[in-house]
Amino acid sequence: MPLVFSQHPCDLIATSPIHDCIDTLKNVQYGTGRHDYDFPDPANGCTPAEPLFTDIFSPCEMAATPRPLVIFVHGGGFAAGNKADFWAQCDAFAQRGYTAATISYRLSINPLTLSRNSLIRAGYRAMQDAKCAVRYFKAHANEYNIDTAHIYLLGYSAGAVTVLNVAFARDVEEKPAETGFDGSCGYWFGCPFCPDLGTLEGDGGWPGHTSEVNGILSLAGAVMDMSLIDTYDDVPVWMVHGTEDQTVDYDSACYLNLSPCPKLYGSHSIQQRAEELGLCSSLFTIEGAGHDVTPYNDTILAQAVAFFNGLVCQGNPCNVNFAADNRAKAAFKVFPNPVGDYLQIEWPVESSGRIALQNLEGKVLFEKNMKTTGKNIIIPAGGIPPGFYFLKWTSSKDNTLEAYKLVKK
Numbered sequence: 001m002p003l004v005f006s007q008h009p010c011d012l013i014a015t016s017p018i019h020d021c022i023d024t025l026k027n028v029q030y031g032t033g034r035h036d037y038d039f040p041d042p043a044n045g046c047t048p049a050e051p052l053f054t055d056i057f058s059p060c061e062m063a064a065t066p067r068p069l070v071i072f073v074h075g076g077g078f079a080a081g082n083k084a085d086f087w088a089q090c091d092a093f094a095q096r097g098y099t100a101a102t103i104s105y106r107l108s109i110n111p112l113t114l115s116r117n118s119l120i121r122a123g124y125r126a127m128q129d130a131k132c133a134v135r136y137f138k139a140h141a142n143e144y145n146i147d148t149a150h151i152y153l154l155g156y157s158a159g160a161v162t163v164l165n166v167a168f169a170r171d172v173e174e175k176p177a178e179t180g181f182d183g184s185c186g187y188w189f190g191c192p193f194c195p196d197l198g199t200l201e202g203d204g205g206w207p208g209h210t211s212e213v214n215g216i217l218s219l220a221g222a223v224m225d226m227s228l229i230d231t232y233d234d235v236p237v238w239m240v241h242g243t244e245d246q247t248v249d250y251d252s253a254c255y256l257n258l259s260p261c262p263k264l265y266g267s268h269s270i271q272q273r274a275e276e277l278g279l280c281s282s283l284f285t286i287e288g289a290g291h292d293v294t295p296y297n298d299t300i301l302a303q304a305v306a307f308f309n310g311l312v313c314q315g316n317p318c319n320v321n322f323a324a325d326n327r328a329k330a331a332f333k334v335f336p337n338p339v340g341d342y343l344q345i346e347w348p349v350e351s352s353g354r355i356a357l358q359n360l361e362g363k364v365l366f367e368k369n370m371k372t373t374g375k376n377i378i379i380p381a382g383g384i385p386p387g388f389y390f391l392k393w394t395s396s397k398d399n400t401l402e403a404y405k406l407v408k409k
Contacts, residue, residue: 010313017095021060031132031204037108040191057094068150072102075157078122079109105129116262120178127165128202131211138209152215160221168228222264237281241267242289306387338407341382
């Protein structure tokens with residue numbers, strides 16, 4: 001294998017494919033999960049362990065610098081789906097210089113006995129398994145040449161619920177009461193149907209490592225408990241959701257009309273909560289789209305790559321003091337956002353300074369010294385690729401920086 005020398009993980013990745021040769025490792029066991037659903041198994045300790053597997057994609061070229069990792073978590077309502085669902089996306093990220101992995105997890109929903117409690121317990125198991133996968137890759141970082149400072153999660157549907165839970169459920173007191181022991185479920189030869197599911201981390205393996213990640217991408221995701229989202233949640237989150245999603249509501253709704261109602265709070269509700277708390281979160285809304293986002297795969301891939309590339313190359317984008325989070329103090333206003341064919345800047349007062357539009361990799365797409373006169377300025381944006389951008393204004397008066405987070409649709 002040729003060796004690629006590099007000093008920074010940013011030097012290894014790109015927005016377009018740069019690798020033709022991709023190595024794949026299929027069905028690598030990353031941990032175990034207790035089979036504590038369906039019928040208990042008295043002959044094997046009631047809840048025997050079942051193996052959990054991952055498929056790993058990476059460029060054939062061995063880099064001297066560890067590569068960033070994206071872990072994909074498939075959808076399927078916690079009842080179906082397969083890690084193979086994300087093979088194409090793993091390959092696409094590996095072509096761009098990442099190591100990518102797609103995981104299996106416990107599919108513990110029986111559609112015939114679906115209830116609010118069983119949904120909560122199934123989501124909890126999936127979260128435990130995803131956390132185990134993160135710990136596995138940290139424990140084997142040298143083997144797979146992974147940069148543990150750049151581990152990210154991407155999930156769709158139930159997988160998006162899973163990765164959001166990984167991001168937000170980190171404190172002991174955030175364990176749902178429904179995941180504890182419940183004797184009212186009954187027993188099978190002395191084994192409970194509803195045993196305690198254990199800690200947030202689970203017992204799947206690699207306890208000497210944390211399950212903390214450096215960024216989350218949620219496609220059509222939700223949370224079941226808005227109180228999980230608090231001021232201590234500092235993981236950058238980017239969400240994509242269609243306004244006409246009838247499976248996981250864009251805002252909030254009962255899931256599948258079950259009673260009692262397992263309410264899901266979709267991306268719009270999460271974004272509102274995140275903005276109230278000043279968290280690092282962005283939402284890309286697809287007007288008129290349903291739960292199936294495959295018609296938008298190319299756009300989502302481009303934006304996902306831009307999002308993760310930005311985190312690798314520039315760190316947490318929310319470390320910037322964004323004027324968009326405090327409009328009362330902003331020197332200017334920007335609209336529309338998401339951006340279409342043009343970007344309009346409204347200047348309420350006369351001021352002078354330097355305006356710059358940058359992508360997440362720091363490339364300047366537009367830059368100009370200017371003195372405003374309180375009039376609006378229009379910047380053509382039709383040729384700008386979809387993704388995240390920063391519009392930065394540096395005042396010539398006191399050299400202060402204000403920045404807006406923008407999404408180009």
